[in-house]
Amino acid sequence: MTTELTLLAWTIVLAVVYIIAFDVVRTGQYGTKWNMGPRDAAMPPLSPVAERLGRAQANLFETLPLFIGAVLIAHAAGIHTSRTVLGAELYFWGRVIYLPLYAFGVPVVRSLVWLVSVAGLALILIAVL
Secondary structure, three states, X not given: OOHHHHXXXXXXXXXXXXXXXXXXXXXXXXXXXXXXXXXXXXXXXXXXXXXXXXXXXXXXXXXXXHHHHHHHHHHHOOOOOHHHHHHHXXXXXXXHHHHHHHHOOOOOHHHHHHXXXXXXXXXXXXXXX
């Protein structure tokens, strides 16, 4: 298995971490009765940390399908270069670092880390195209 596919698999594991982080904080605020119920009742606004974790998850899910597609296209086309490896590494590690930065509300650096992950995605796409 190529490095890119391995990083893709770990990125999917990371997506599960994003989901769990948001759900743990949200359930901590609303309670397990809410979590196990139909969730029909209007609830008070989420805490700032829960809101940030929800936005971080949504942000990951905006680019994750693009990353999956780019890695799979590169693999199917037999394109495995230092550029595609670096791109996958930048995307993965950028997304690892992004979650705590967003959770703790770190401005500017969070956006720069996001740009690094998108640059990684772009490297893979450039190699494919």
